[in-house]
Amino acid sequence: MMQITRCLLCAAGLACCLAFAGAQARPDAAKVVDDGIVIEDVTLISPERPAPLPHAAVVIRNGKIAEIGTSLVAGPHAQRIDGRHRFLIPGLIDTHVHVGDVAPLDDDAIAAHPDLLEAYRAQLPRAFLAFGFTTLVDLNLAPDTLSWFNRAPVHPTLYHCGPAVRVIGGYTAQRIPKDAAAANRINIVYQSSQAKDWPAALDPRDYTPARAADRVVAAGGICLKTFVEPGFGGVFHWPVPTAETLDALRAETRRRGLVFVIHANAVESWQAAIGAHADVIAHGLWHWPGDRMSATPPAEARDTIAAAVRAGIWVQPTLQVIYGEGSIFDASLLDDPRLAESLPRSVIAYLKGSEGQAVRRAMADEYRQAFAKVLGPSVDPATAMSIGPARVTATLRLMLADNVKLLFGTDTPAGEGIGNPPGLNGRMEMGHWAEAGVPLPRILRAATLDNAVAFGLAKDLGTIEVGKRADLLLLRADPLKTIAAYDAIDTVFVNGTVIARTSLLPAN
Numbered sequence: 001m002m003q004i005t006r007c008l009l010c011a012a013g014l015a016c017c018l019a020f021a022g023a024q025a026r027p028d029a030a031k032v033v034d035d036g037i038v039i040e041d042v043t044l045i046s047p048e049r050p051a052p053l054p055h056a057a058v059v060i061r062n063g064k065i066a067e068i069g070t071s072l073v074a075g076p077h078a079q080r081i082d083g084r085h086r087f088l089i090p091g092l093i094d095t096h097v098h099v100g101d102v103a104p105l106d107d108d109a110i111a112a113h114p115d116l117l118e119a120y121r122a123q124l125p126r127a128f129l130a131f132g133f134t135t136l137v138d139l140n141l142a143p144d145t146l147s148w149f150n151r152a153p154v155h156p157t158l159y160h161c162g163p164a165v166r167v168i169g170g171y172t173a174q175r176i177p178k179d180a181a182a183a184n185r186i187n188i189v190y191q192s193s194q195a196k197d198w199p200a201a202l203d204p205r206d207y208t209p210a211r212a213a214d215r216v217v218a219a220g221g222i223c224l225k226t227f228v229e230p231g232f233g234g235v236f237h238w239p240v241p242t243a244e245t246l247d248a249l250r251a252e253t254r255r256r257g258l259v260f261v262i263h264a265n266a267v268e269s270w271q272a273a274i275g276a277h278a279d280v281i282a283h284g285l286w287h288w289p290g291d292r293m294s295a296t297p298p299a300e301a302r303d304t305i306a307a308a309v310r311a312g313i314w315v316q317p318t319l320q321v322i323y324g325e326g327s328i329f330d331a332s333l334l335d336d337p338r339l340a341e342s343l344p345r346s347v348i349a350y351l352k353g354s355e356g357q358a359v360r361r362a363m364a365d366e367y368r369q370a371f372a373k374v375l376g377p378s379v380d381p382a383t384a385m386s387i388g389p390a391r392v393t394a395t396l397r398l399m400l401a402d403n404v405k406l407l408f409g410t411d412t413p414a415g416e417g418i419g420n421p422p423g424l425n426g427r428m429e430m431g432h433w434a435e436a437g438v439p440l441p442r443i444l445r446a447a448t449l450d451n452a453v454a455f456g457l458a459k460d461l462g463t464i465e466v467g468k469r470a471d472l473l474l475l476r477a478d479p480l481k482t483i484a485a486y487d488a489i490d491t492v493f494v495n496g497t498v499i500a501r502t503s504l505l506p507a508n
């Protein structure tokens with residue numbers, strides 16, 4: 001009888017019926033949700049929706065999005081989160097990271113100061129979350145990464161490609177493995193064209209493309225990555241996988257349901273990746289034939305981008321890989337307050353100190369030598385450094401004009417040094433996309449839904465829909481209006497756990 005009475009009252013639209021919920025009363029039949037987490041009266045922005053949904057409520061139960069509506073209000077037993085003047089978006093996904101690489105600290109620094117490595121690793125998962133990245137894909141998983149990363153009290157969900165597949169003497173496999181353990185660790189694949197370099201201790205039958213793919217699956221990988229890196233535009237001359245090897249790897253990835261990712265940043269490497277029907281090209285295009293100091297992509301680069309469009313390949317432009325190198329000659333990032341939101345204080349103090357500065361100067365010397373080798377002695381390093389960002393931006397604009405399927409990935413930390421700090425690097429990458437003219441909705445989609453689709457994670461991730469994992473960001477500004485909205489993260493939800501951003505920042 002009681003229930004019938006309440007029902008009638010609600011149907012009559014009596015405001016008193018809602019008042020007991022202590023929530024924003026809305027006249028039309030509000031439903032009281034009295035368990036879980038209720039984010040009330042928020043502007044919901046999700047990439048599959050044609051427009052934001054204002055005054056939305058999102059209910060989280062058991063780590064998942066349980067209900068979405070415009071007439072849900074929190075009861076006294078639910079955890080109510082006030083979404084007024086806030087924007088709710090899916091947690092960001094970065095599908096190109098290397099969380100095991102400790103770029104700001106070289107081996108000597110780690111040997112001399114093991115506490116710095118400990119501090120860096122303790123902060124790293126928090127730094128990704130603080131900048132909104134709730135899911136990561138590590139494209140070349142270092143052996144011990146999962147154990148320390150997943151032990152962190154709060155961390156993004158980490159997917160990976162297991163050990164990336166390499167050829168003897170190729171990029172990241174210059175040292176010839178002495179035994180099977182070393183060969184398996186770098187997931188070497190045999191190709192007959194390299195028979196003379198093959199170590200006698202290793203049986204080529206154990207290093208077929210099929211065995212390489214098996215190693216990825218055994219490691220728990222969702223993707224297989226290999227490198228077509230002939231040597232950074234002429235600085236080095238490395239062997240690369242042949243078309244035959246790439247074709248075989250493609251076949252093995254298809255057979256196992258793995259995403260096929262190829263590292264490529266030069267015209268001929270992109271062409272190899274396109275020819276091999278890669279799913280993802282893991283870099284932008286910045287090496288092309290002709291004048292190395294020109295920022296105007298030649299016909300070959302334009303044609304290659306057009307071919308990637310025709311092949312329907314996803315591309316990660318990774319601009320910050322190039323921008324980040326600038327910090328080798330310009331250390332102003334060390335005084336950027338945003339860096340203090342990414343790296344522990346002790347690590348920044350080390351980098352600013354005499355040891356850190358000496359390492360940076362040594363790296364700068366290496367770069368000067370490389371520039372002298374490929375550009376000649378007359379080009380000064382600062383000028384040489386400035387051309388890289390112009391080149392990656394020019395090709396990103398071409399990709400945009402051609403409607404390349406852009407994916408958000410950063411390659412954090414791309415190289416040694418301070419230029420690609422965890423979390424912040426993704427924010428800087430987003431900034432470069434925006435400066436290059438990528439529309440803000442496209443940036444959001446590339447870092448959420450498109451990443452989820454490309455890596456086979458869309459059942460759980462990428463949008464705010466019922467049944468998906470409750471990985472969400474509550475922002476104080478509208479990410480469809482300003483890129484600075486990503487500097488205004490209030491709250492991060494990971495698997496439904498509510499985390500205030502301030503609690504993720506390094507301790508002072």
Ligand SMILES: [Zn+2]
Pocket residue numbers: 096097098139411
């Ligand atoms: Zn990478």
